[in-house]
Amino acid sequence: MYLDYNKKNDAFVQRSQPFAKKLQQLIAGPVSQVPASTKKHFQALATDHEKSANGALPSLTYRVLSKMAFGPSPADMDWIASLPGATEQDRVLAYIDQQLNPAGIDDSALEALLATDFPTLNKSRAQLWAEHYMVADTAPNFWEIRTQPAWELGQATFARALKSKRQLEHVLSDFWFNHFNVYADDTPILSMLVHYERDVIRQHVLGNFRDMLMAVTRSVCMGFYLDNATSNQYGPNENYARELLELYTLGAGNYYQHLPWDQVPVDGQGRRVGYVEADVLEFARALTGWSYDGAMWEDYQNGNTPTGAFLFRDGNSWPMDFHDRGQKRVLGQYFDYDPNNPQKDLTDIIDMLCEHPGTAGFIAQKLCVRFVSDNPPQSLVDQVAATFQQNWQAPDQLKQVMDVILKSPEFLNTWGEKVKRPFEKVIASMRAVEFDHSFYPGFPGIPDTHPRYQELYYTNWISWTYLNSGQRLYHWAAPNGFPDKKGAWLGASSLMATWNTQELFCQLPLDDALPEMAPIVTRTMAHFNTTGQTVSAENLVNYWYPKICDVPATGAVRQTLIDFMSMADSSNPVPGNPTDPIDLTTNEWPSYNQARLRTMVSMITMSRDFMNR
Amino acid sequence: MKKINRRQFLQTAGLGTLASMGGIQMGFGSQLFGTRGLTNGRDILVYVFLYGGMDGLNLLPPRTGTHAANYQDLRPSIQVPNSQILPLTNSDFGFHPQADGLQALFNSGKMAIVHACGMLQANRSHFDSITYLELGTPGNKNTPTGWLTRYFESSLATPADSPIPLMVPNWNSPNSVLGSQKAVVVGSPEEFKLTAGHWAWTETSQTAMEGMYNPAGDVADRAGSLALSASATLQAVFDPNNPYVPENGAVYPTDSYFGDRLRSLAQIIKADIGMEVAYVPLGGWDTHAAQDSFADPANPGEFGGLVRELSQGLMAFYTDLSVSHAGRITIVVQSEFGRRAYENADGGTDHGYGNPLLVIGDNVNPGFFGSFPGLGAGELYEDQDVAVTTDYRQVISEILIRRTKNRFLGHVFPGFSNYTPLGVVQGQDMPPVYDFNFDNIYAAGFE
Structure with a gap:
């Protein structure tokens, strides 16, 4: 269940195989040779290339949308500009207030689309269990039905990131899902993932941390993933207890390893400041019996049909006698079993952990790393931690925490401290070029004659191209979630797969008879018709680069893009005159003007400048 | 010695001339760089990391003697049945029944096994342990660079013009290459290029992208630049018109990323483009529940399946390179820790401590090294785990000094100062x- 990335034949890869084949046929067009002269030209440019950050800083609106949203779309830029406020900062602060109250943002257009196309998204925990996990393996399309919730959620997450007006809520869902990461590679996680993302994580992202942690503890996905659902007093499984301390609450920084428990330092309020090995074992005992109906083989015997509901196994015979009723000592405090309130030993420990300043500091640091910088200023972390700790029982604890972060000068003023990870980069570039797609997920057994099959085809195509980016959604095998520091995301493989995705969707549907899915040519022609400027390579770069990066192109980057855009013959790609007019009404051999423009625009989304966030 | 720089290399080997490179695959580097090739006959280190905590007691169970009796007591339901343990020459230990490839390597004198090897300070967290090992600083998670990053910073024997000296066949960067400008992290080298745009312009756009990233810029700029040059090199190696055929009857495991990655590495090694170290992941070893099954050898459990994949993969890789690169390959197999000596109630094992470390190659001194601390009462670490009796840095250091010719141990493993070779x-x-801040030029004068 852990770092299992050697498994090759998982459901999604299998699903994508037929599409992969078609894709290869589609792109296997004539291979053009790049003449040596062109190569030399580009190589010469590369050597005298200026440092990418050309000194210009994108606007506050652009920066904020790159960090608390999945990138600036023209619509969101316009929306912020339309908000009341004397200065840009006032309008941005008004936007932050709106985002902190997602229920007040009308997202009904997206929700209507999702409700129609993604039927599993509104199913309850019990329905997901009964209709998907428990589907008979003799049923037609059994595997597709069983995995349908995770498949739909994966596509819906693309659609939400791209189109939702509640951007912050989805950015935070991504953060907290990864904080409490589960790996969507096995049943029952594949069937129950919709419940986990929606009810366990997203419902609480601006609510209360303890509520979220308790929902995680009661969930099928986590109970299965870290084995707690089968952990029992006869041999407690430490897996969940250990990660709960190390990854979810106190953090590894407060782990005192093998120190005797009574030697761990005590703070001014009498708390042990960290945990030791003995605490992991004792905590694991307290967690025994926290399970779900269907976790054990016996749950399926004697005509019983398990429901997937939370199940506290505190009875007197196997497999209902899992909970250890003895006294537990965690962080130096003793927790007794109360027959009148048998879950209290565990919930008291959880309370202690959620109130603990170590938890506040750990979560504050992690949130600041996400929103501000890989090395956030300690003063901000301390301020965020204090808000987290003082409000640990408040129903809007996490909203108050986010309020502090998002309105801090450190958040508003920093830029380029982080790079976009693959998902953020793909979605941000989709938003920048106004890519539109339903991410229609199809349904189990959909025939290829179905009227919406072509839409599913694009969904799969994007999904398949993105697969190797290293940030395939819900597919980080380890409980620590996707890495959030720059160094982890600069691998060649990750960059290349992301670039390929960016090149792909800018060209879709790759059929001149159909409307563009990203209206690149349409927008360009409208703009140049209005301004009356010549549609030349130079003017196209001058138009598109700031539109996407919010700063002008300079130096070798600008020259590279102009040279590329000025090539008139794809079979002999040498730079032409940068001021010559380009006819964007045609997409004919050998100039393929429209395809070239779309490629050039995708290259801007692949630039060093666009990596910043 | 005349050196060729990266730009010149790309002009020779890059995209546009792919077709003209057709048919050149084996020894491709030698043809570009003259007779020395890029590895110059040097050793190649392949480091296999088993993520998740591999259960060394079931990979390499005691078969005879006191240890075997204790082992059987500790693991009544998940032990490898004694009759199924594959015997090893002159040893009380044997291999798991799915590890016939490893058994063959050991019994033919190509493997050294270091008992109870690991970090001197126990830590049962995956993330801490992996981070410590990958950073090369046990006990310190704040080291800014990975141990392989520092290996290359201090490897005077590595040609400066190697396009891909350090290969990580994976989608994500491990901390072992944190901060490295040499590491190429590539999940699938065969498909490593821009292919997804409009056919008429995609290839041209990849060439043009060279102008978008500054090889002398910041860390992100350099990463973009490195990705593009690695792509050009790999495209020349993985020529679709010239499919790779493993040699000497080597059969890689199918339906296995691990098998695919070793196969690709063998192809890269034979192309001689200067790859010196590969860091290969194999995950899935965190077997807390129902870890194995021995009823039907054709259908092992989760653990047995992984052992089979590991064993078949390494056997195929060794065999494939055994003639063309005889005496030049050293393979290390390590996991972040072993598992609890006794089984848990779920038919699995929880996180433990000491574990065997395997070294495979023509230059090993075959047999067992270090000491097995025992499984009896009073012998287990904290009454739970196999103790650690050998600091893993001793073993790796010996390989760095004796095989890959890097003696700057204090730079690779800061704080390490008592190199005592076991003779592995x-x-x-x-x-x-042992100095961390060695002076490269000064040191070079004494080589």
């Missing part, structure tokens, strides 16, 4: 340098 591999010893 053959080769010339050099006096280790």
Whole structure:
């Protein structure tokens, strides 16, 4: 269940195989040779290339949308500009207030689309269990039905990131899902993932941390993933207890390893400041019996049909006698079993952990790393931690925490401290070029004659191209979630797969008879018709680069893009005159003007400048 | 010695001339760089990391003697049945029944096994342990660079013009290459290029992208630049018109990323483009529940399946390169920790401590090294785990000094200062340098 990335034949890869084949046929067009002269030209440019950050800083609106949203779309830029406020900062602060109250943002257009196309998204925990996990393996399309919730959620997450007006809520869902990461590679996680993302994580992202942690503890996905659902007093499984301390609450920084428990330092309020090995074992005992109906083989015997509901196994015979009723000592405090309130030993420990300043500091640091910088200023972390700790029982604890972060000068003023990870980069570039797609997920057994099959085809195509980016959604095998520091995301493989995705969707549907899915040519022609400027390579770069990066192109980057855009013959790609007019009404051999423009625009989304966030 | 720089290399080997490179695959580097090739006959280190905590007691169970009796007591329901343990020459230990490839390597004198090897300070967290090992600083998670990053910073024997000296066949960067400008992290080298745009312009756009990233810029700029040059090199190696055929009857496991990655590495090694170290992941070893099944050898459990994948993969890789690169490959197999000596109630094992470390190659001194601390009462670490009796840095250091010729141990493993070779591999010893801030030029004068 852990770092299992050697498994090759998982459901999604299998699903994508037929599409992969078609894709290869589609792109296997004539291979053009790049003449040596062109190569030399580009190589010469590369050597005298200026440092990418050309000194210009994108606007506050652009920066904020790159960090608390999945990138600036023209619509969101316009929306912020339309908000009341004397200065840009006032309008941005008004936007932050709106985002902190997602229920007040009308997202009904997206929700209507999702409700129609993604039927599993509104199913309850019990329905997901009964209709998907428990589907008979003799049923037609059994595997597709069983995995349908995770498949739909994966596509819906693309659609939400791209189109939702509640951007912050989805950015935070991504953060907290990864904080409490589960790996969507096995049943029952594949069937129950919709419940986990929606009810366990997203419902609480601006609510209360303890509520979220308790929902995680009661969930099928986590109970299965870290084995707690089968952990029992006869041999407690430490897996969940250990990660709960190390990854979810106190953090590894407060782990005192093998120190005797009574030697761990005590703070001014009498708390042990960290945990030791003995605490992991004792905590694991307290967690025994926290399970779900269907976790054990016996749950399926004697005509019983398990429901997937939370199940506290505190009875007197196997497999209902899992909970250890003895006294537990965690962080130096003793927790007794109360027959009148048998879950209290565990919930008291959880309370202690959620109130603990170590938890506040750990979560504050992690949130600041996400929103501000890989090395956030300690003063901000301390301020965020204090808000987290003082409000640990408040129903809007996490909203108050986010309020502090998002309105801090450190958040508003920093830029380029982080790079976009693959998902953020793909979605941000989709938003920048106004890519539109339903991410229609199809349904189990959909025939290829179905009227919406072509839409599913694009969904799969994007999904398949993105697969190797290293940030395939819900597919980080380890409980620590996707890495959030720059160094982890600069691998060649990750960059290349992301670039390929960016090149792909800018060209879709790759059929001149159909409307563009990203209206690149349409927008360009409208703009140049209005301004009356010549549609030349130079003017196209001058138009598109700031539109996407919010700063002008300079130096070798600008020259590279102009040279590329000025090539008139794809079979002999040498730079032409940068001021010559380009006819964007045609997409004919050998100039393929429209395809070239779309490629050039995708290259801007692949630039060093666009990596910043 | 005349050196060729990266730009010149790309002009020779890059995209546009792919077709003209057709048919050149084996020894492709030698043809570009003259007779020395890029590895110059040097050793190649393949480091296999088993993520998740591999259960060394079931990979390499005691078969006879006191240890075997204790083992059977500790693991009543998940032990490898004694009759199924594959015997090893002159040893009380044997291999798991799915590890016939490893057994063959050991019994033919190509493997050294270090008992109870690991970090001197126990830590049962995956993330801490992996981070410590990958950073090369047990006990310190704040080291800004990975141990392989520092290996290359201090490897005077590595040609400066190697396009891909350090290969990580994976989608994500491990901390072992944190901060490296040499590491190429590539999940699938065969498909490593821009292909997804409009056919008429995609290839041209990849060439043009060279102008978008500054090889002398910041860390992100350099990453973009490195990705593009690695792509050009790999495209020349993985020529679709010239499919790779493993040699000497090597059969890689199918339906296995691990098998695919070793196969690709063998192809890269034979192309001689200067790859010197590969860091290969194999995950899935965190077997807390129902870890194995021995009823039907054709259908092992989760653990047995992984052992089979590991064993078949390494056997195929060794065999494939055994003639063309005889005496030049050293393979290390390590996990972040072993598992609890006794089984848990779920038919699995929880996180433990000491574990065997395997070294495979023509230059090993075959057999067992270090000492097995025992499984009896009073012998287990904290009454739970196999203790650690050998600091893993001793073993790796010996390989660095004797095989890959890097003696700057204090730079690769800061704080390490008592190199005492166990004799795991053959080769010339050099006096280790324990200073972290060694002076490259000064040191070079003494080579």
